[in-house]
Amino acid sequence: MIIGVPKEIKNNENRVALTPAGAKELVKRGHSVYVQKSAGEGSGFSDAEYEAAGAQILPTIEATYEIAEMIMKVKEPIEPEYKLIKENQLLFTYFHFASYEPLTKAMVESKAVCLAYETVEKADRSLPLLVPMSEVAGRMAIQKGANYLEKPLGGRGILLGGVPGVLPAKVLILGGGIVGTQAAWMAAGLGADVTIMDVSLARMRYLADVMPANVKTMMSNEYNIREMIKHADLIVGAVLIPGAKAPHLITRDMLKDMKKGTVLVDVAVDQGGCIETCKPTTHENPTFIIDDVVHYCVANMPGAVPYTSTLALTNATLPYAIQLADKGWKKAAQENPDLVPGLNVINGEIVYKAVADAFNMPYAMVEKYLA
Ligand SMILES: NC(=O)C1=CN([C@@H]2O[C@H](COP(=O)(O)OP(=O)(O)OC[C@H]3O[C@@H](n4cnc5c(N)ncnc54)[C@H](O)[C@@H]3O)[C@@H](O)[C@H]2O)C=CC1
Numbered sequence: 001m002i003i004g005v006p007k008e009i010k011n012n013e014n015r016v017a018l019t020p021a022g023a024k025e026l027v028k029r030g031h032s033v034y035v036q037k038s039a040g041e042g043s044g045f046s047d048a049e050y051e052a053a054g055a056q057i058l059p060t061i062e063a064t065y066e067i068a069e070m071i072m073k074v075k076e077p078i079e080p081e082y083k084l085i086k087e088n089q090l091l092f093t094y095f096h097f098a099s100y101e102p103l104t105k106a107m108v109e110s111k112a113v114c115l116a117y118e119t120v121e122k123a124d125r126s127l128p129l130l131v132p133m134s135e136v137a138g139r140m141a142i143q144k145g146a147n148y149l150e151k152p153l154g155g156r157g158i159l160l161g162g163v164p165g166v167l168p169a170k171v172l173i174l175g176g177g178i179v180g181t182q183a184a185w186m187a188a189g190l191g192a193d194v195t196i197m198d199v200s201l202a203r204m205r206y207l208a209d210v211m212p213a214n215v216k217t218m219m220s221n222e223y224n225i226r227e228m229i230k231h232a233d234l235i236v237g238a239v240l241i242p243g244a245k246a247p248h249l250i251t252r253d254m255l256k257d258m259k260k261g262t263v264l265v266d267v268a269v270d271q272g273g274c275i276e277t278c279k280p281t282t283h284e285n286p287t288f289i290i291d292d293v294v295h296y297c298v299a300n301m302p303g304a305v306p307y308t309s310t311l312a313l314t315n316a317t318l319p320y321a322i323q324l325a326d327k328g329w330k331k332a333a334q335e336n337p338d339l340v341p342g343l344n345v346i347n348g349e350i351v352y353k354a355v356a357d358a359f360n361m362p363y364a365m366v367e368k369y370l371a
């Protein structure tokens with residue numbers, strides 16, 4: 001198969017979808033790998049390293065899309081890329097369709113095959129291609145939150161761990177999945193007073209077992225959330241309903257009940273956000289303030305730590321990329337059920353129900369393409 005790896009063009013997105021080591025694995029199997037010039041630079045991989053691994057370097061993004069049967073990317077295509085995508089081309093990347101209707105419509109119109117990292121799902125319901133980036137973003141959420149709690153950046157001016165004789169900050173985490181768990185470990189390690197809210201009792205039982213004593217769990221419902229936000233210094237949004245738009249657990253009217261200088265880090269912003277007032281921001285302009293509450297809503301947080309993120313992401317994606325390249329998407333999905341829910345759009349039809357529902361668009365059963 002001919003594989004193309006374009007350079008990411010989203011603001012401060014320094015990750016790349018394939019390392020030289022990954023390129024070598026694909027080339028060894030007889031595939032042709034084309035990497036756009038300097039695509040790996042932000043992650044510390046030179047064009048020469050890709051060439052040494054058997055890949056070929058192309059000068060432009062246009063040439064990379066033009067030649068490829070499968071495009072391997074990190075972030076969802078953004079507007080300038082829409083016109084480069086070809087009918088029947090396989091796109092293997094994050095999409096987060098339910099949060100952005102123009103992308104969904106553009107991919108339907110392209111008649112490409114969109115296989116979304118974030119909805120590839122194993123039999124145990126885990127999301128193997130989301131997990132590594134959620135691990136990164138969960139850990140970063142506390143680094144960022146601690147930073148923006150500083151007074152000159154708009155925060156309350158409170159140190160997460162406190163000091164002897166002064167109480168630590170209160171960290172509230174909405175959603176105790178991968179992001180929430182990693183955020184809790186980091187905040188707890190710094191000495192904060194942490195509460196994780198989730199709707200899954202089983203998950204909270206697990207968390208109560210493994211977390212240190214400064215992490216508590218609490219059922220997530222509107223009543224409890226309204227009470228807890230009054231006392232929180234840092235709130236991390238980390239809920240997910242796979243493929244769907246995130247529910248708004250914190251609504252506009254709740255901001256007035258928060259303390260001045262509270263910091264909100266809505267990691268779930270890529271699925272639309274679980275805080276109503278959160279709108280996607282960039283690493284260049286990561287925050288805005290509403291009602292004296294600092295909002296941090298960067299949709300590609302791991303892009304800022306590409307050395308870690310590119311390796312973590314490609315460790316997970318490469319085995320699936322190899323199956324797709326060896327067999328083509330249809331046979332690969334027939335033989336590996338993890339890939340089936342990854343299919344979101346095929347030949348102009350939405351085949352992932354939560355995406356179709358998000359925009360009241362028509363939905364086709366994916367099975368029709370796998371027969
Ligand atoms: N902004 C960024 O750069 C990044 C964003 N993300 C996003 O972070 C979000 C969370 O991802 P993961 O932790 O991997 O998901 P996950 O599936 O591991 O965890 C989600 C948790 O939310 C819980 N939940 C669902 N409804 C809830 C409710 N009403 N109240 C409280 N909890 C609820 C679930 O029970 C589950 O434990 C996703 O939207 C993901 O795409 C992930 C990586 C990077």
Ligand SMILES: CC(=O)C(=O)O
Nearest residue numbers: 094133270299300302
């Ligand atoms: C998961 C995701 O959206 C990211 O890593 O940017």
Ligand SMILES: [Mg+2]
Nearest residue numbers: 270299300301
């Ligand atoms: Mg994202």
